[in-house]
Amino acid sequence: MDEPRVIIIPALSDNYMYLLVSGSRAAVIDPAEAAPVLEALSRHDLTLEWILNTHHHFDHVAGNEELKRGTGATIISPENARIPGVDRTVGEGDTLDFHGIEIRVLATPGHGRDDVSYFIPSSETVSESMLFCGDTLFVCGCGRLLEGTPDDMWASLRKLTELPDETRIYCGHEYTEENVRFALGEEPGNESLRNLLEEVRTRLRRGEPTVPSNIGMEKRTNPFLRAADVRQFIRLRRKKDVF
Ligand code: ZN
Ligand code: FE
Numbered sequence: 001m002d003e004p005r006v007i008i009i010p011a012l013s014d015n016y017m018y019l020l021v022s023g024s025r026a027a028v029i030d031p032a033e034a035a036p037v038l039e040a041l042s043r044h045d046l047t048l049e050w051i052l053n054t055h056h057h058f059d060h061v062a063g064n065e066e067l068k069r070g071t072g073a074t075i076i077s078p079e080n081a082r083i084p085g086v087d088r089t090v091g092e093g094d095t096l097d098f099h100g101i102e103i104r105v106l107a108t109p110g111h112g113r114d115d116v117s118y119f120i121p122s123s124e125t126v127s128e129s130m131l132f133c134g135d136t137l138f139v140c141g142c143g144r145l146l147e148g149t150p151d152d153m154w155a156s157l158r159k160l161t162e163l164p165d166e167t168r169i170y171c172g173h174e175y176t177e178e179n180v181r182f183a184l185g186e187e188p189g190n191e192s193l194r195n196l197l198e199e200v201r202t203r204l205r206r207g208e209p210t211v212p213s214n215i216g217m218e219k220r221t222n223p224f225l226r227a228a229d230v231r232q233f234i235r236l237r238r239k240k241d242v243f
Pocket of ligand 2: 057059060135172173
């Protein structure tokens with residue numbers, strides 16, 4: 001079996017959708033729009049089999065029904081009536097098998113009440129583990145607390161820090177530059193953050209995405225993972241909300 005690969009597809013103003021590709025078959029994570037996904041499928045000659053959603057927000061599900069109509073793909077999501085076209089719901093501890101790629105479902109509430117992340121552990125066929133985490137963890141940031149509680153989000157972020165350091169992080173939005181600027185205000189002496197700002201600006205200037213990050217890098221730079229406890233986390237989250 002070939003090593004699975006990930007194709008990053010920008011959507012809307014700052015969303016990312018992802019194709020997880022195994023051979024000629026693909027699963028899409030969080031299709032905000034159908035057209036760019038269909039275009040990528042045809043350009044890479046891929047068949048879409050699964051649609052995976054991390055949460056119900058329109059910028060993660062709006063392409064669901066058109067893609068399902070166009071490809072016959074199966075829609076898999078957390079249990080949430082606001083997600084259109086769902087065929088199968090998943091939650092904490094479930095595992096999916098996408099043509100030999102193991103996908104573990106992690107409940108990661110906080111941004112919403114029922115958000116999930118999809119974790120692919122390294123294996124014989126996957127050299128580096130991967131995480132698709134929607135709006136829970138961002139590069140150098142985390143999602144806003146829209147429906148979940150601070151304790152939910154804190155526990156979700158702790159859970160993600162337990163994943164292997166080399167885990168590649170594919171998140172839902174390109175918010176990195178603003179996040180790094182905020183983080184530098186908190187930790188101006190953090191060398192990794194200063195280097196990250198340079199790298200991020202270079203990538204954005206070239207029109208390249210700043211994903212994937214990885215868990216080890218986030219532990220060195222992400223203020224929400226570096227908070228000492230939930231109180232400090234709450235203080236940071238409130239401050240970032242008005243940054
Ligand atoms: Zn969201
Ligand atoms: Fe979003």
